[in-house]
Amino acid sequence: MTQHQPFRLTQDCGDCPIRHRAVCARCEPDELARLEEIKYYRTFEAGQTLIWAGDRMDFVASVVTGVATLTQTMEDGRTQMVGLLLPSDFVGRPGRERAPYNVIAATDVLMCCFRRKPFEELMRLTPHISQRLLEMTLDELDAAREWMLLLGRKTAREKIASLIAIVARRDQALRLRAPSGRTVIDLPLTREAMADYLGLTLETVSRQISALKRDGVIELQGMRSIVIPDFRALQDEAGDDADGGFLA
Amino acid sequence: MTQHQPFRLTQDCGDCPIRHRAVCARCEPDELARLEEIKYYRTFEAGQTLIWAGDRMDFVASVVTGVATLTQTMEDGRTQMVGLLLPSDFVGRPGRERAPYNVIAATDVLMCCFRRKPFEELMRLTPHISQRLLEMTLDELDAAREWMLLLGRKTAREKIASLIAIVARRDQALRLRAPSGRTVIDLPLTREAMADYLGLTLETVSRQISALKRDGVIELQGMRSIVIPDFRALQDEAGDDADGGFLA
């Protein structure tokens, strides 16, 4: 809907907002033109549910700005976050009618959407799009498995440290800074959302953040901004071996 | 290496052992012939580590018979299973040199392998192979996310029930039986392996299995065989809503 403006996105997106890593990294001009035709923008407010699990999804999309979460819920209300969507992440899947998870905006979100049917058509015509999508999906799968180790085997303190480290790495990957030295990240999640990410309660999250602050591993600026004086120290707390992730 | 023998595999594999769902579902005869050239079989014994995390992987493969697991380990020995490979499952990824996880044979395993480089080449030439692989990877991602809900939010009892239900569903999908009524499944995992799957200890696994048996939800035949008198009851214990999974 919105006309496309010249904002920067991520390194490999260049100036055109649809050049996000999801789809266009290797597109030819005519392919980009075709994508252009089926693309539109949507904005969502913080807290809004973009998509309910089970709903029809007639588009695929990628996040331009903001943060959204994928969550699953049990009948009794227990909920678990199963994906964290940061700028340049892709959501939705070609070939599937219905959304398997709730997608919820954690902050105000701008999405770049493509109508699903024509997108699928385009995929058939341009194999490198599905190859790119395969690579991305494999990366997501790796991230999900890293996360499974976190959920199954890490202590509360390690979980918090891991979450901060993961977001910091992603953040830095986007800005192409090295993940060392003093770092400031923006963590736009409520304590409850973090708890849902980590399989904890919000009280435990709060306590462990306080503990990490007390121990000098992190510092807080306001409510949502975290300073990491020493990234190595944080990684040690996270219990990750070596570089601890495949997100670069 | 081995010459290809006429054993049955799974429904969609037909009689040719390389027609597993991973690669060949839509292959033309000439494509099959090319696959045939780069394919070989390997067997592994129960307990053997097929691949160490970080090792070079010069093949991709799919499981013909037996069960294998993907596991991650922390330096201090805590381990978490992140994938369960049953017959027809695919392992390895085109485009990545090194294996991200340990792959361990839970039972004796027969794998159908393809040399990686020529396989990648073949993928470039036949787009439907990468499309098929994308579908499979998306399914795996869904399964991983289901599993994250299990790890993060379910109780020990629910975890055990879920594991049994998942394996039963997979088992039945392969044999195309309906998942209702009295069912017998073979669960070829030690208590310790189950614990690593579920983020528990082996003692807790043992206790919860005993409890489910005491409560009539399951019955045991020998050590590794489980009878499910009422699948609905099991699903209720697992805390899954409705059909509780995307594995059909």
Place this chain on the structure above:
DNA sequence: TGCCGGCCTTGATCTGCGTCAAGGCGACGG
């Protein structure tokens, strides 16, 4: 300016699961 609502922190207590420890069962080899 003061009230209200959302979000966060902290304390007290409870409990599910982990930890430690002892022993049982079945397979296999001598």
Place this chain on the structure above:
DNA sequence: CCGTCGCCTTGACGCAGATCAAGGCCGGCA
């Protein structure tokens, strides 16, 4: 036939994190 070894079960106890409860901070709004 018995000893050994791998795997499983069961019990006693402790603790990390959940639960319940009270109150603090801050921004929006009348």
